[in-house]
Amino acid sequence: MPRRKSKVADGTNPPALTDDVLRDIFERMVRIRSFEEEAGKLMESGRIPGALHLYVGEEAVAAGVMVHLTDDDQITSTHRGHGHLVAKGGDLGRMYAELFGKAGGYCKGKGGSMHISDVEKGMLGANGIVGAGPPIAIGAAFSNKYRGTGNVTVCFFGDGASNEGTFHEAANMAALYGLPVIFLCENNGFGEYTRQDRHQAIRDVADRAAGYGMPGVVVDGMDAVAVYETAGEAIARARRGEGPTLVEAKTYRYFDHVGVRGMGVVYRDDSEVLEWRKRDPIDLLGSRLEELGVMTREQMDTLQERVLFEVREAIAFAEASPDPTPDQLLEDVYTVTAGAR
Amino acid sequence: MPRRKSKVADGTNPPALTDDVLRDIFERMVRIRSFEEEAGKLMESGRIPGALHLYVGEEAVAAGVMVHLTDDDQITSTHRGHGHLVAKGGDLGRMYAELFGKAGGYCKGKGGSMHISDVEKGMLGANGIVGAGPPIAIGAAFSNKYRGTGNVTVCFFGDGASNEGTFHEAANMAALYGLPVIFLCENNGFGEYTRQDRHQAIRDVADRAAGYGMPGVVVDGMDAVAVYETAGEAIARARRGEGPTLVEAKTYRYFDHVGVRGMGVVYRDDSEVLEWRKRDPIDLLGSRLEELGVMTREQMDTLQERVLFEVREAIAFAEASPDPTPDQLLEDVYTVTAGAR
Amino acid sequence: MTAVESTTARSLTYVEAIKEAITQSMREDPSIFLAGEDVALYGGVFGTSRGLLAEFGPERVVDTPISESGLVGMGVGAAATGLRPIIEIMFMDFIGVCMDEIVNQAAKMKYMFGGSARLPLTIRTMAGGGMNMAAQHSQSLEAWLCHVPGLKVVMPSGAYEAKGLLVAAIRDDNPVIVIEQKLMLGRPAEVPEELYEIELGKAHVVKPGSNFTIVALGRMVSESLKAAEVLSADGLDVEVIDPRTLQPLDTATIVDSLKKTHRAVVVHEAVRFGGLGAEIAAQMQEEGFDYLDAPVGRVGAPFAPVPFSPALEREYIPNADKIVAEVRRILGKQV
Amino acid sequence: MTAVESTTARSLTYVEAIKEAITQSMREDPSIFLAGEDVALYGGVFGTSRGLLAEFGPERVVDTPISESGLVGMGVGAAATGLRPIIEIMFMDFIGVCMDEIVNQAAKMKYMFGGSARLPLTIRTMAGGGMNMAAQHSQSLEAWLCHVPGLKVVMPSGAYEAKGLLVAAIRDDNPVIVIEQKLMLGRPAEVPEELYEIELGKAHVVKPGSNFTIVALGRMVSESLKAAEVLSADGLDVEVIDPRTLQPLDTATIVDSLKKTHRAVVVHEAVRFGGLGAEIAAQMQEEGFDYLDAPVGRVGAPFAPVPFSPALEREYIPNADKIVAEVRRILGKQV
Numbered sequence A, B: 001m002p003r004r005k006s007k008v009a010d011g012t013n014p015p016a017l018t019d020d021v022l023r024d025i026f027e028r029m030v031r032i033r034s035f036e037e038e039a040g041k042l043m044e045s046g047r048i049p050g051a052l053h054l055y056v057g058e059e060a061v062a063a064g065v066m067v068h069l070t071d072d073d074q075i076t077s078t079h080r081g082h083g084h085l086v087a088k089g090g091d092l093g094r095m096y097a098e099l100f101g102k103a104g105g106y107c108k109g110k111g112g113s114m115h116i117s118d119v120e121k122g123m124l125g126a127n128g129i130v131g132a133g134p135p136i137a138i139g140a141a142f143s144n145k146y147r148g149t150g151n152v153t154v155c156f157f158g159d160g161a162s163n164e165g166t167f168h169e170a171a172n173m174a175a176l177y178g179l180p181v182i183f184l185c186e187n188n189g190f191g192e193y194t195r196q197d198r199h200q201a202i203r204d205v206a207d208r209a210a211g212y213g214m215p216g217v218v219v220d221g222m223d224a225v226a227v228y229e230t231a232g233e234a235i236a237r238a239r240r241g242e243g244p245t246l247v248e249a250k251t252y253r254y255f256d257h258v259g260v261r262g263m264g265v266v267y268r269d270d271s272e273v274l275e276w277r278k279r280d281p282i283d284l285l286g287s288r289l290e291e292l293g294v295m296t297r298e299q300m301d302t303l304q305e306r307v308l309f310e311v312r313e314a315i316a317f318a319e320a321s322p323d324p325t326p327d328q329l330l331e332d333v334y335t336v337t338a339g340a341r
Numbered sequence C, D: 001m002t003a004v005e006s007t008t009a010r011s012l013t014y015v016e017a018i019k020e021a022i023t024q025s026m027r028e029d030p031s032i033f034l035a036g037e038d039v040a041l042y043g044g045v046f047g048t049s050r051g052l053l054a055e056f057g058p059e060r061v062v063d064t065p066i067s068e069s070g071l072v073g074m075g076v077g078a079a080a081t082g083l084r085p086i087i088e089i090m091f092m093d094f095i096g097v098c099m100d101e102i103v104n105q106a107a108k109m110k111y112m113f114g115g116s117a118r119l120p121l122t123i124r125t126m127a128g129g130g131m132n133m134a135a136q137h138s139q140s141l142e143a144w145l146c147h148v149p150g151l152k153v154v155m156p157s158g159a160y161e162a163k164g165l166l167v168a169a170i171r172d173d174n175p176v177i178v179i180e181q182k183l184m185l186g187r188p189a190e191v192p193e194e195l196y197e198i199e200l201g202k203a204h205v206v207k208p209g210s211n212f213t214i215v216a217l218g219r220m221v222s223e224s225l226k227a228a229e230v231l232s233a234d235g236l237d238v239e240v241i242d243p244r245t246l247q248p249l250d251t252a253t254i255v256d257s258l259k260k261t262h263r264a265v266v267v268h269e270a271v272r273f274g275g276l277g278a279e280i281a282a283q284m285q286e287e288g289f290d291y292l293d294a295p296v297g298r299v300g301a302p303f304a305p306v307p308f309s310p311a312l313e314r315e316y317i318p319n320a321d322k323i324v325a326e327v328r329r330i331l332g333k334q335v
């Protein structure tokens, strides 16, 4: 098989944290936030069917990681997958179209929020099954190693998902084979409505790494720069062929498990949400950029406006996209195979 | 539900290591060894159908643990389950009858070696599915806690099984709920024909305990007294309501994965087996008993003869037992339920 | 014992009926506990256990980690040692991550042990589409479970059945899987207040009829009743049968109907190919061959995963229109 | 392309045929790798990969931990990113611990992604009883998989089919499950040396006949041929059909046969209730109703887990005698 030349974020050390990178991270976060907030509104106004798991509050994780990756690096995602795809450069129009169930969506309307994906960009799908990502991620990593591409795979998963057996099996195999994969735990403190201390007896999911023979590290998931640096090291390590790392980002979701306001059952105090919002990842990075003179408030406002404009255009695109037609129902079940070679 | 009075090995501290206990452990080991060696011969002479996974070499583990348990304490076992049942006081005749597939067997011939079980004695079954034990074990432990019995459950599993997701899920739940369960890893260095260093990147399975928030301890699985003491502490801890422990016993199986001599594929050196045999668990304990003056060589020989006699009688019983009849084929699929109360 | 319908019946939704079955059963029998993801503090993502934590406490209403193998296995171990667990698997699609515990452990333990184990285990799970939840949250997989000796499988068609079958499942000394369907959650029906059970293994003739039989599973019963109404304009007097228990299946009631009507269609939400309808049709043609005037028809989902888009899912899921069409197609095939 | 039977055919056992299919495929296509428990150093517990490690090295012949979810998921991820994995699940009974990866991931990925994924994944596994391996090492669970849109399922009936179907499975761009059967491992047949494939989705008329059709799966083909011989003494000229591919099923060939013979029996080792025989029987009565002189019969295992005892397993597993009995029973039911 030809060892094709593929895009690798140059070499084996994390790229330096230049002003451009900082702006890039910031923009990715803003894009996620806008995308998700608008998606939430659309859902509440009845225009998005099905279940919608929003990423608001966790933007620093996706952005801080994804800025290290090229389209030839893969990620596996979760039920809460829009943020990951936006950060990986997903097309907002095709994303909204998918959430609407339109033919112009990423999955032609067949997948929806829980299966949004962009294989071309290495986004191997949101997933409706908690814990389904890790085994798939090690497969992609195995493939990178096998093909000698130098690419890596980042496997996003939640604190809740860390209790699924699939995580265990995949982590063990990754360490055993020294695969170029990063297990990126987005610990937002809850699996659905169950607080972490009621679903596991440990505080840090990263503590599990030692049991597989890989490094485990905890990072402040509200601090995009910290995520950038920690993930960068893990990714560089993987690219150098030194195997997997478990990175745990402590973060928080502002909205309910599903949708924005949820079903009205109280399982956490508003005050807790407010407390976390004080360390909003976009505000934090924004202040830092201002302090460092990387961006002015004005520039940020302009950016935000531009992004919102793009989001609105994307929504318009999605709305104009036609519904899939009944004849598409039975398409895409199988790949038509050329036959014998 | 009536909180029934059940047999608990008195209270919350491990029983003292009396001479009686030492003799008891020794006898259990001898019984296992004889049972298994004869079973191996019977298999080789074509009298035991199906797959037979023998426990020879690992006797110290079963014996050192089981001497702490009463019939109201449960164990879950593995595909390599005869040793566990012998140590838990299983009836040798019904055991051989089961291996033969006879109607007088523990499972009326329906289960065979891989499903040998004695629910009355708390032996919840050998299991053909690697890793199936841990979830069932936490269920039994949950039941003990719920019913307030003070009983414990010991979950035996192999180094290979420690890579199944089921172990992970059960361990996490046990620690979370503080269940009275002991995860007893029989690390014999191989999962089938794959050496430990080729199935996991860690050396000690006990290292996984920290990732669940429970203590993990390694013990010499060839030393029955060490097993007795370590397991005793973990069991006492569980009885005191202090939750689960992961105990890893380093041991070795003398025979092949299946049967005695296996299929002739070489995956380990005979010299390795010989090396381990130098620390044979029965020899080790025998010497110790002699030194301590607990048993003389003569007494040991007499014991061995008595056990062998019992084994022969058991085999005779099993051979005399009739085959199950075709009308039994469809029995035992369901429990006939009394109906509405 | 069959259901007592004589006493006070109020209108309850399907959700409320499920909750009442659990609540009343737990009051009656202290060996029953409920475990599942978000069943306690949150009261279940479908609300089927709201309020139970307050009444029964955290020992008996247990939130679990997202660990379905651990969860179902815990049910197996607890059932084998004297308790009577009710285990909730949130969505039926998730049985993929715990099939071994259901199929190789729960279902087979009694047989493998030569009868010495007793496993009074109830597993409840939510199946079906219609809520735009896509391929991994909409499946109907009852055919898998019905193929496994040792399991019993029930599928309530409404609130009344939901309560009575669940009570029977809980009281049964075998592993019973109760397949509920999310599209019926808020649908009300008359439900007696007291603790009644619907006998397992008995089909129910929901609507007697003389010249066509529709056997419908779960939610498809109400769709079949609608279809029957439409078809009455064609001069058809349709008999609608709800098997209620899918395993063991009450073949006798179904075949008796066929002997009277001579034509039949089987309906379920699951994929048609390899669905339980195949087994029912195969049995009907076998046991009732001499009485058949036309082949036994089947309505089920087409051969594709469940699509997300409302525009597609609408086409995908069987409904009254499709049942009517299949009945007419079968009539056209009469000899 | 259909099989080339023209060139050198030697006698190979079923095991050797499987190994040859893998070996030749791996030589041809460097994107193929083989992974599973004990497939490398040990060469597979059934010997189906003995020698492959030496030829292809540890990158391409990979021993895995006992982690079937991880293993199958690895196959999914590798297939989605340009490789062509062959994944071995040692015993078919173990699919219970990795059903999610097979059914919710591999089978549905393409559809859920609106077509943008391509999953050239082969999963091989060993099914069936007859070796006294009891309830958890003897099952035939093809019916589960055939009910899942997105999977293809094949079941070779001998060494020739084992090689040709496996090659086709490997070359196919979809997830294909290859169900092998342990009781055939040492059985020889004529197998061409070169790399040939048997087209997926095409049934094979193993023995033409004029007045009775037996459709038999996998190992039951040879039992059916034996039965046909016995039945010829009854004056029956039995046609034996091997579907080879169970999903997609070649209904046309089966129904064509029925139109000629007017009577049929379907045979498999799996439990009769809910087995694939139900689907085949349902299709036959539907498509061939006007031609049927008797109900379509079915032979399968009775409704119990697979028992260990040779005395019981012998009674349990379908064989030529049972096929003969079912054919005669069906003849007695003729109208």
Ligand SMILES: Cc1ncc(C[n+]2csc(CCOP(=O)(O)OP(=O)(O)O)c2C)c(N)n1
Pocket (backbone or CB within 6 Å): A078, A079, A080, A128, A129, A130, A131, A157, A158, A159, A160, A161, A162, A188, A190, A191, A192, A257, C037, C066, C068, C090, C094, C097
């Ligand atoms: C196998 C499986 N079990 C349960 C669910 C239901 N479910 C969806 S999301 C979720 C919580 C996941 O928690 P976590 O992994 O922490 O991710 P978060 O939602 O917090 O981002 C659950 C239980 C599921 N989708 N799949």
Ligand SMILES: Cc1ncc(C[n+]2csc(CCOP(=O)(O)OP(=O)(O)O)c2C)c(N)n1
Pocket (backbone or CB within 6 Å): B078, B079, B080, B128, B129, B130, B131, B157, B158, B159, B160, B161, B162, B188, B190, B191, B192, B257, D037, D066, D068, D090, D094, D097
């Ligand atoms: C789920 C599952 N996968 C694979 C197997 C096949 N198998 C039986 S025993 C075994 C090795 C188990 O190794 P370990 O847990 O270390 O126990 P040991 O045999 O060493 O006592 C394997 C792979 C199985 N029975 N079940």
Ligand SMILES: [Mg+2]
Pocket (backbone or CB within 6 Å): A158, A159, A160, A186, A187, A188, A189, A190, A191, A192
């Ligand atoms: Mg979470």
Ligand SMILES: [Mg+2]
Pocket (backbone or CB within 6 Å): B158, B159, B160, B186, B187, B188, B189, B190, B191, B192
């Ligand atoms: Mg081992």
